[in-house]
Amino acid sequence: MLRTEDIMSTLRMFQEEHLDVRTVTLGINLLDCIDPDVSQLCRKVELKIRRRAGSMVRDCEEVSARYGIPVVNKRLAVSPVSALSAGGGEEAFFRIAQSLNRAAEEVGVDLVGGFTALVQKGMTPAERALIRSVPRALSRTDRLCCGINVASTAAGINVDAINLAAEVILETADRTADRGGFGAAKMTVFANIPEDNPFMAGAYLGYGEADCVVNIGVSGPGVVKRAIERLLEQDEEADLGDIAEQIKKTSFRVTRVGELIGRDVAARLGVEFGIVDLSLAPTPRVGDSVGEILHAMGVTRLGSPGSTAAVALLNDAVKKGGVFASSSVGGLSGAFIPVSEDSALGDAVQAGDLTLEKLEAMTSVCSVGLDMVAVPGDTDAATIAALIADEMSIGVVNRKTTSVRIIPVPGKKAGEVAVFGGLFGRSAILPIRPVGEGASFVQRGGRIPAPIQALNN
Amino acid sequence: MPADFVLTVMSRDRVGIVAGLTEAIVELGGNIDAISQTVMKGYFTIIVTVQFANGVTADELASAVRHSGASGELEVSVKERRGAKTAPVPAGADRFILTISGPDRPGIIHRITSYLASRGINIEDLYAYSESEGFILMAQLEVPPGPEVERLQMDVEGLWPAGRMQVTLQHENIFLATNHVDFRQDL
Known part of the structure; x- marks a missing residue:
């Protein structure tokens, strides 16, 4: 039996807090499309995507109408493309990229992820070819996303792969200089990449997954922000434990809504339901910001001392509420702090309060890493590689996912503004300290061995 | 002969109305299926579905429940349930x-x-x-x-x-x- 208070509190989530589902991401296994003839391979890829995802957008819209909850993004995540072609070289991967983009456009999804290589311990020739094809692929497509896993707690950090990725990021930005280096915004470098992440740019369908599976990204941070504000309006003496409790309860409800939508979409598509990803994913819209949650908690200047603790509280409370709500929690499941996509974070960067170093510290307690960070276009590959190595080491040592999605903006310097538009937002360009000439740490290459799994102090 | 009734009672609210009417039902040998009760602006209403295996009639049930309150206090109505036990809602609603x-x-x-x-x-x-x-x-x-x-x-x-x-x-x-x-x- 529903109580009046239950109905009213749920309605508030819709009316005041703009509850939505951030993404429905359909994972599709493409390993059964492998063919030595690249033309045949591409044909099979497009056929399979059309067959499995042809009705996805319509199904999402019907479910959205049934429950009155917007589904903001519809996306695809496919098997790691590096596994699809063993001997075709960069040209083959470029053609697969075009096929994926064409199929995504045809079925009407926003983005397709899975242009992916898992190279945490070493690289096959195919994986190297895929990574080398990334600049061309991302500059000549509009929906394709790329994730490169260069590190894991089990395998350590593949610094050779990091060096290659840094060069690829710079080249991708150069090839899309007319769009502010936007191509690099569709590529993420990971440590401990999850197999069931529904968020871009790192979504792909892992080898341990079903043939087709629906994964869900829950509503954005606006709901949590408003819940905290309401708590403090009712009880201005509320302490941090009370705030954590409020976030937890909100996360429970948000997760339940996500799973409800995801299971319905999966049933309509006739595929398995996978996971709910609890990540709070901001958009540039005011009120839909992780930074604003921190403001609501009392962190006036984002990046000042206390910011890391506030993010830690937020991230933990979101997880606790989510895992109680659903037995199918997965993906990244943490608070995102993508600078250009989060208006409050962007403002803090512009004001000089939030630095690259502080962002890095914050990523040690939340998902998912240095995300949508614009840096000067003349940043050298060695500096980008070193930055990636630092972020990967946080993930590897702390047994969590971390990532780097960095955009060297061609022709622009620190303090200038990069505008990517739409959900990708805008941001002041952060200064980055170069590693300096002669610095050879990451350029020595090789692997940083896996960290010890005992003596955890 | 088994009988299946819907009973409604309305009155000004006070403590003990439900206790009294359920006592009347128990004494008649009835088994309650479901109850929904509320108090709105000082007035009590209840709807009860109840089964009897011993041939109790609607009038006997209404009389017994009415007498569980003071004279003229409870407005009681009893209807026999017939046919489908759920409302005629289209399939797939x-x-x-x-x-x-x-x-x-x-x-x-x-x-x-x-x-x-x-x-x-x-x-x-x-x-x-x-x-x-x-x-x-x-x-x-x-x-x-x-x-x-x-x-x-x-x-x-x-x-x-x-x-x-x-x-x-x-x-x-x-x-x-x-x-x-x-x-x-x-x-």
């Missing part, structure tokens, strides 16, 4: 929660319930009240398959001049999922 809020004025409930009846939408539960901040109505509806929810909501909003009443229509599962710890989706 979905449950939705309708809320309407806004300034109170005569005729709101009549207008919405007339519209719902014209669309073949059954009201399973209805709760409404008026207070200083305005009027609010919450109804649990069984909506036949077909009309899109958004369209239905727009139709209901269109029953009043633009902006006067705030209308929401959400699937019941949303409320169950977000409020009930043990909710399991049953698609």
Whole structure:
């Protein structure tokens, strides 16, 4: 039996807090499309995507109408493309990229992820070819996303792969200089990449997954922000434990809504339901910001001392509420702090309060890493590689996912503004300290061995 | 001969009404299936479904319950349940929660319930009240398959001049999922 208070509190989530589902991401296994003839391979890829995802957008819209909850993004995540072609070289991967983009456009999804290589311990020739094809692929497509896993707690950090990725990021930005280096915004470098992440740019369908599976990204941070504000309006003496409790309860409800939508979409598509990803994913819209949650908690200047603790509280409370709500929690499941996509974070960067170093510290307690960070276009590959190595080491040592999605903006310097538009937002360009000439740490290459799994102090 | 009744009782509220009427039912040998009871602005109402295996009649049940209160206190009605034990709702109907809020004025409930009846939408539960901040109505509806929810909501909003009443229509599962710890989706 529903109580009046239950109905009213749920309605508030819709009316005041703009509850939505951030993404429905359909994972599709493409390993059964492998063919030595690249033309045949591409044909099979497009056929399979059309067959499995042809009705996805319509199904999402019907479910959205049934429950009155917007589904903001519809996306695809496919098997790691590096596994699809063993001997075709960069040209083959470029053609697969075009096929994926064409199929995504045809079925009407926003983005397709899975242009992916898992190279945490070493690289096959195919994986190297895929990574080398990334600049061309991302500059000549509009929906394709790329994730490169260069590190894991089990395998350590593949610094050779990091060096290659840094060069690829710079080249991708150069090839899309007319769009502010936007191509690099569709590529993420990971440590401990999850197999069931529904968020871009790192979504792909892992080898341990079903043939087709629906994964869900829950509503954005606006709901949590408003819940905290309401708590403090009712009880201005509320302490941090009370705030954590409020976030937890909100996360429970948000997760339940996500799973409800995801299971319905999966049933309509006739595929398995996978996971709910609890990540709070901001958009540039005011009120839909992780930074604003921190403001609501009392962190006036984002990046000042206390910011890391506030993010830690937020991230933990979101997880606790989510895992109680659903037995199918997965993906990244943490608070995102993508600078250009989060208006409050962007403002803090512009004001000089939030630095690259502080962002890095914050990523040690939340998902998912240095995300949508614009840096000067003349940043050298060695500096980008070193930055990636630092972020990967946080993930590897702390047994969590971390990532780097960095955009060297061609022709622009620190303090200038990069505008990517739409959900990708805008941001002041952060200064980055170069590693300096002669610095050879990451350029020595090789692997940083896996960290010890005992003596955890 | 077994008998199956629906019993309703209304009176000014006081302590002990349910205890008294259930005692009467027990003494007649009845077994209660379901009860829904509420008190609104000082008045008590209850609806009970009850089964008897021993040939008790509707009049005997009504008399016994009436005598569980003071003379003339309880307004009692008893009907025999016949045929289907659930309301005749079309197969595939979905449950939705309708809320309407806004300034109170005569005729709101009549207008919405007339519209719902014209669309073949059954009201399973209805709760409404008026207070200083305005009027609010919450109804649990069984909506036949077909009309899109958004369209239905727009139709209901269109029953009043633009902006006067705030209308929401959400699937019941949303409320169950977000409020009930043990909710399991049953698609």
